[in-house]
Amino acid sequence: MPLARHVDPDAIVQTLHDHPSKAHKHHFQTKSATSSVTPYSSRYASQQEISKFRIPQQGAPADAVHQMLKDELDLDGRPNLNLASFVGTYMEREAEALMVENLSKNMSDADEYPAMMAMHARCVSIIAHLWGVQKGETAIGSATTGSSEAIHLGGLAMKRRWQEKREKEGKDKSKPNIIMGSNAQVALEKFARYFDVEARILDVSEKSLYRLDPELVKENVDENTIGVFVILGSTYTGHYEPVQEISNILDEYEKKTGIDIPIHVDAASGGFIAPFTHAHVGGRKWNFQLPRVKSINSSGHKFGLVYAGVGWIIWRDESYLPRHLIFELHYLGGTEESFTLNFSRPGAQIIAQYYNLIHLGFEGYRSIMENCLANARLLSKALEKTGWYVCVSDIHRKKGEHIYKGPEEVEYGPEEETSADYNAGLPVVAFHFSDEFKKNYSHVKQESVSTLLRARQYIIPNYPLPPQCQSTEILRVVVRESMSLDLLDRLITDIIAVTEQLMNSDPVDLAAFQPGATSVEKMHSSRGVDHVNKHKAKRPMSEGVHRTVC
DSSP states (O other): OOOOOOOOOOHHHHHHHSSSGGGGGOOOOOOOOOOOSSSSSSGTTTTOOOOSSSSSSOOOOOOHHHHHHHHHTTSOGGGGGGTOOOSOOOOOHHHHHHHTTTTTTTTTTTTTTTHHHHHHHHHHHHHHHHTTTTTTTTOOOEEEESSHHHHHHHHHHHHHHHHHHHOOOOOOOOOOOOEEEEOHHHHHHHHHHHHOOOOEOOOOOTTTTOOOHHHHHOOOHHTEEEEEEEEEOOOTOOBOOHHHHHHHHHEEEEHHHHOOEEEEOOOOOOOGGGOOOOOSTTSSSSSSSSSTTTEEEEETTTOOOOHHHHHHHHEGGGSOOGGGGOOEEEEETTTEEEOOOSSSSSSHHHHHHHHHHHHHHHHHHHHHHHHHHHOOOOOOOHHHSSSSSSSSSTTTSSSOOOOOOOGGOOOOOOOOOGGGGGGGSSSEEEEEEEEHHHHHHHTTOOHHHHHHHHHHTOOOOOEEETTSSSSSSSEEEEETTTOOOHHHHHHHHHHHHHHHHHTTTTTGGGGSSSSOOHHHHHHHHSSOGGGGGGOOOOTTHHHHHSOOOO
C-alpha cells in the first residue's frame, strides 16, 4: 500500500473555500439528519460535503453515505477495462456468493474454521503437484496476502538457510546478497531492503530480452549469495526468465567452488499459466523438476482467477523451511504452525481459489490460458500490421524468433494453432511506436495514446523499460480472462482510431491530451508524485528497480 500523510483539514478546507473554483458552493452548519426521503434530499446533496479528513461529530444516514461514496467511486476506472493490471477482475456468480457467505471468516482462527483450513491444505497440495513436487519430498506451503508477502517469505528462508550454513562452517555471515534482474517487481527489492540483504540488481537488455541475463548471473554470484530470484513472467514484457539455464550455471558454479546457491522462482503470474498451456515454458524446465529450485510463489489473484487478496508460497520439501522460522501458535483453543508476515487475514479468497481449482479443473484452466494467449497474439499482430507499432513482447512470434521483421511479415495463423507454436510467455502485449512512425510523426508523444484511450475508459499505461533501457517507453496491455474477442476487436479499433487522431493533429493541439489536474488528496496526503511530476521523485528510476504496473 502507498504511504499516506496526515492532513490538517482546517488548512485544506480554508484553502478550498478560498479557491475560485469553490465560490459557488455553500457550507451550512446544520443538525445531523438521521433519515431522508432519498439520499439526494439530505443535506449532503447541496449544503454540506461529507467529512474527508476528520471523523464527524455526528453520523449520517446510511443511504446517504452509501450514495455519496458510490457516486465518488464512479470516478474510478472500470475494472474490466483496466488493462494495466494482472489482477483478476472477474469471477463467476457462484464463486462470488461463496466469498460473500464467508467474508467474516478469519484465517488465523484455524480451530474455529476447520473446513476452511482443510480447503487451504488441499490448495497447497494441488498447487505443489502443479509445480512438479518430486517423489520422496514433502512439499510445504501457505496462502499469503499476495506474491509480495510470499516473495519475502521465500527470501527469508533462503537467508536463514545461508546463515545457518555459514555459522556451522565458522564463516562470516554479515554480508548476504541476492541476485535479481532490473526488470524485477518492486517486492523483490523490498525483501532485500527490509531484511538487510544486498540487492545485486543486474541490468537487462534487448539482447537478454529485457530479462535476467544468465551470463551476468555467472559474473555476480559468490559465497555470500543467498539465492537468485528468477521471474516466470516479467511484468514489463511478459517474458519468462530462463530458469533452467540459470540453474545449469549454478550447477557448474557449485562443481567448481562447492558453493550451493538456490533459486526462488517468482511465478506471480506464470505459476498459473505455464503448467496449463501447451507452450509450457518453451520446452525447458522451471519448477521443482529442477533440484536447485527450492521455492516458488504465485498470485492466486492474478491468473489463479481469484479477486485480490491471495498468494501462494510452496517449498519443495520441509527441510528447506528452517524450523526456527516456524511459529507454534496456541490460539483460541488450538495449536497451529505458522510462517507468515501477517496474522489475521480473510479466508474467503482461499475458498474461492479452491472453488476455481475444482470447478475449472486442468482442462478449464488450460482453455482460459490458451484463450488469453490467442487474444494477446491477435492484438500483437494487429498492432504490428499497421506499421505504426512494434511489439517488445514476442508471444506472437514463432517459437525461437524474437526479431520484428516489418508489417509485411505479419501472418495470422490457423484456428487450430496453440501456444506451443509460439514463444512461451505471459499474455502481455508491450508495444511502442515504430521507427518509421516516429520519423513521420515526430510531434506525436506516445503517452498521448494512453491519455486518449483513457478518455474511452481503457487504462493502458505508458512507461519506460527497466534501467539502462529506459529511453524506450512502452504501452502495455495485459490480456486477462475477461478480454473477450468482441472487446478485443473494439480495443484494436479504438487504438487505431486514437493513433489516426494524433497523426492528424497539430503539435499545438496535442497539449490538450496531456495528464490533467492532481486531486487534493494526492497533493496533500500522498508521499508519491504523479506522472506530470515524476522528474521530482526522490529516487530516480536509474537507481535500482521501480514499481512497474502489476
